[in-house]
Amino acid sequence: MRWKPIRFVPDDTKIHFIRVSRFGFFLSGILCAVAIALFAFKGLNYGIDFKGGSEIAIRTQGPAQLDKLRNELNNIGLGSIELQQFGSPQDVKILVPAQGGGDANEQAAQLKVIDTLKSLEAGVEIRSKDTVGGKVSEELTQQATGAVMLSILFVLFYLWARFEWQFAMGAVISLLHDVVLSIGLFSLIGLEFNLSIIAAILTIVGYSLNDTVVVFDRVREFLRRYKSMNLADLIDFSINSVLPRTMLTSVATLMALLALYFFGGEVIRGFSFAMIWGVVVGTYSSIFIAAPVLILLGTKREISSSEANPEKGRGKRR
Numbered sequence: 417m418r419w420k421p422i423r424f425v426p427d428d429t430k431i432h433f434i435r436v437s438r439f440g441f442f443l444s445g446i447l448c449a450v451a452i453a454l455f456a457f458k459g460l461n462y463g464i465d466f467k468g469g470s471e472i473a474i475r476t477q478g479p480a481q482l483d484k485l486r487n488e489l490n491n492i493g494l495g496s497i498e499l500q501q502f503g504s505p506q507d508v509k510i511l512v513p514a515q516g517g518g519d520a521n522e523q524a525a526q527l528k529v530i531d532t533l534k535s536l537e538a539g540v541e542i543r544s545k546d547t548v549g550g551k552v553s554e555e556l557t558q559q560a561t562g563a564v565m566l567s568i569l570f571v572l573f574y575l576w577a578r579f580e581w582q583f584a585m586g587a588v589i590s591l592l593h594d595v596v597l598s599i600g601l602f603s604l605i606g607l608e609f610n611l612s613i614i615a616a617i618l619t620i621v622g623y624s625l626n627d628t629v630v631v632f633d634r635v636r637e638f639l640r641r642y643k644s645m646n647l648a649d650l651i652d653f654s655i656n657s658v659l660p661r662t663m664l665t666s667v668a669t670l671m672a673l674l675a676l677y678f679f680g681g682e683v684i685r686g687f688s689f690a691m692i693w694g695v696v697v698g699t700y701s702s703i704f705i706a707a708p709v710l711i712l713l714g715t716k717r718e719i720s721s722s723e724a725n726p727e728k729g730r731g732k733r734r
Contacts, residue, residue, distance in 0.1 A: 425660045433655050433703055434648040434711070440704030444593055451600020458603050463610030464548045466557050468514030470526040473543040474533060479505040485536060492532055494525050502682040507543075522547045560614040564595065567621050579632055582713040587628045590706035594624050594697050601693055612687040620694030623669075627662060627702035634658050635710065647715065651707050666699045 464471050474480075482499050489497045489510070498511040512529055515521040526547055533540050548556075568591055575584035598617055602609050634654040642650055670692060677688035 425663045427660060429656045429659055430652075431656055431659070432652055434652050434708055437704055437708035440700075440708070444597075444701075444705060447600070448593060448596045451596050451603070454600050454603040460599070460603050460609040461606045463608045464511065464514075464546065465610045466560075468522075468548050470512040470522055470529070470545065470547045472510040472512070472526065472529060472533075472545045474508050474510065474537075475504075475506045475541040475543055476508065476537050477506070477539045480508045482508065485510075485533070488536055489529060489532060492528060494528065497529070507682070519547065556611065560611065563614065564617060564621070567618055568592065568595075571621070571625055575629075575632075579636060580715070582710055582715045583632050583636075585713055586706045586709035587625060587632070589709055590628055590701040591621055591624055593701050593705055594620055594694065597697050598690060598693060602690075607686055607689065610686070612684070613690050616687045616690035616694065619691060620698055623694060624698030624701060627665075627698055628706045630658050630662065631655055631702055631707050635707065647711055651710060655703055655707055662699060662702070666695055669695050 480501060482501060485508070486497070486499050489499070494515065495513040497513070500509045500511070501507065502509055510529060510533075512525055515525045526545060530542060530545070533542075568588060571591060572584050572588045575587050595617060598620060602613065607613075631654060634657055635651055638645070638650050638654050638657075642653075645653070673688050673692045673695065677685060677692060680688055
């Protein structure tokens with residue numbers, strides 16, 4: 417018996433993506449404006465990586481009595497201590513705000529919380545504890561912001577050198593769109609924003625860029641092959657020709673990420689969630705943002721001739 421290959425999308429689709437691109441721009445513009453407003457007025461739920469303090473993970477003998485623990489810990493003079501249940505009813509994460517005055521004060525606050533927990537809960541198990549000082553968290557914030565901006569800048573130069581400036585701008589606009597929407601989602605749902613989320617955002621940048629370059633490669637190939645075809649029709653043709661590959665890659669990646677999200681444990685749940693969102697929004701932006709931007713920026717047919725004749729292309733750039 418011969419198995420037939422599974423096809424999520426037929427090979428000969430003729431979807432008019434460019435016709436709905438204006439709706440895509442409008443929708444993305446509204447969503448980006450909302451995301452920026454959320455970040456400006458609500459902010460992010462920064463983890464201790466960025467705001468400093470201590471994080472202690474405990475497991476109690478029975479179901480944790482969160483109200484009792486919260487009331488007692490907030491009366492020991494260390495500020496507003498947050499308790500979050502995760503995983504099983506016995507697992508609790510405790511977030512102690514930064515105390516200031518150096519690492520010694522942070523360590524002393526952590527010990528005070530642990531001593532209080534042991535006096536309240538017999539047999540409580542300390543599963544992990546981390547402390548990040550205020551200076552370290554400030555440096556991490558600067559480095560994380562720099563890493564994201566630098567990665568996008570390198571993408572801009574790489575695509576400018578590989579294609580033309582219109583392609584580079586299309587890809588960078590698409591990447592910024594993905595990053596802004598990701599930050600907006602984290603602000604909306606209040607999920608903890610920590611270093612693993614920065615890693616997820618950088619991975620999203622790479623994934624979205626890969627999808628965009630696949631579409632751009634096909635656009636450039638068809639620019640050389642179909643010199644009389646209308647640019648909008650050519651971009652539609654290009655997207656449709658790579659659509660089965662794009663959808664198959666995205667669905668396969670999503671299946672792996674969903675398995676990580678549901679079965680990978682609490683530690684990587686935030687990272688998995690960010691990646692799931694990134695795959696969805698990255699696939700959308702490569703089709704409805706990056707490619708249509710080529711028309712708005714006035715991509716010329718000279719691109720194909722410069723690729724076909726490198727000497728001519730170099731002469732033009734000079």
